[in-house]
Amino acid sequence: MSPHRGDASERTNHKPNGNEAMSDTRTLAIIKPDAFGSGKAGKIIDRLESDGFRILAARVVHLSRAGAEAFYDVHRGKPFFASLVDFMTSGPVLAMPLEREDAVTRLREVIGATDPADADTGTVRALYGEGKERNAIHASDSPDNARVEVAFFFAGVDLA
Numbered sequence: 267m268s269p270h271r272g273d274a275s276e277r278t279n280h281k282p283n284g285n286e287a288m289s290d291t292r293t294l295a296i297i298k299p300d301a302f303g304s305g306k307a308g309k310i311i312d313r314l315e316s317d318g319f320r321i322l323a324a325r326v327v328h329l330s331r332a333g334a335e336a337f338y339d340v341h342r343g344k345p346f347f348a349s350l351v352d353f354m355t356s357g358p359v360l361a362m363p364l365e366r367e368d369a370v371t372r373l374r375e376v377i378g379a380t381d382p383a384d385a386d387t388g389t390v391r392a393l394y395g396e397g398k399e400r401n402a403i404h405a406s407d408s409p410d411n412a413r414v415e416v417a418f419f420f421a422g423v424d425l426a
């Protein structure tokens with residue numbers, strides 16, 4: 267069964283060659299339901315492109331509960347897991363594989379700390395996040411996870 271609504275997620279013939287993980291040139295950003303639903307996507311994309319990120323693909327997805335649980339499987343069992351899944355299924359998200367040098371490291375710098383209250387001035391979460399959960403954007407935390415997370419949303423897509 268597909269974790270998503272819609273049929274694009276049915277594509278399963280993605281064959282990552284591993285180069286993107288080894289070289290840290292690709293990462294996954296997700297503009298979350300709070301920011302996407304309040305029309306902040308354009309401003310966030312502008313911020314990312316200004317920092318040299320190239321958008322390789324983009325997809326608006328309304329995650330199913332099973333899809334959000336699978337994506338955040340590493341957090342299963344944590345006190346905030348159910349609430350996180352509720353939030354991530356509350357509306358559409360915009361998922362984008364991004365490319366630039368040191369992509370994973372740099373994107374995490376640009377988005378700022380998980381809690382917008384702790385995020386550096388000018389970071390995406392400081393600008394657009396409302397709280398630890400409604401924090402506007404997700405970014406992969408390692409090159410290996412970036413490869414898995416890009417495949418989660420873009421399996422079978424020939425990235426530009």
Ligand code: CMP
Nearest residue numbers: 341346350380398399400401403404405
């Ligand atoms: P994200 O980068 O998407 O990865 C996991 C998410 O869990 C994180 O952003 C937050 O939105 C959420 N999260 C992490 N810690 C907490 C917490 N203590 N309370 C609520 N949500 C959290």
